[in-house]
Amino acid sequence: MKIKKIMISQPMGGIPKDEIIATREKAATVLKMKGWCVVNTLFTDTDSERTRMMGIIRAPLRSLARSLERMSLCHAVYFCRGWE
Numbered sequence: 523m524k525i526k527k528i529m530i531s532q533p534m535g536g537i538p539k540d541e542i543i544a545t546r547e548k549a550a551t552v553l554k555m556k557g558w559c560v561v562n563t564l565f566t567d568t569d570s571e572r573t574r575m576m577g578i579i580r581a582p583l584r585s586l587a588r589s590l591e592r593m594s595l596c597h598a599v600y601f602c603r604g605w606e
Contacts, residue, residue, distance in 0.1 A: 528558040529593055532602035545602055553600060561596050563589040 530549050534542055542564070550560045565585045578584050593599065 525559045526557065526598070527561050527596045528553055528598045528600055529561045529563045529589070529596045530600050530602065531563075531589075531605060533604040549600060549602055558598075561592050563592050565589075 530546055530553070532542065532545055532549075546564055553560055565588055573581055573584070
């Protein structure tokens with residue numbers, strides 16, 4: 523049986539990090555119960571010294587690019603409430 527991969531997309535602008543993580547974990551739990559393999563697209567290293575040393579000017583844009591790359595591995599995308 524081929525494993526179906528899915529990524530979670532959710533609003534993040536202006537939302538506290540702990541709320542983002544809680545929403546993502548809730549969605550991931552349900553998706554895993556339905557047989558999906560959740561591909562992680564939550565990047566927490568956007569404000570790191572390494573990112574600054576790489577010359578990254580717009581960390582959110584880099585995170586979007588990384589998410590799109592991971593999206594290419596997925597069969598589907600789950601959009602959390604608020605992405606209407």
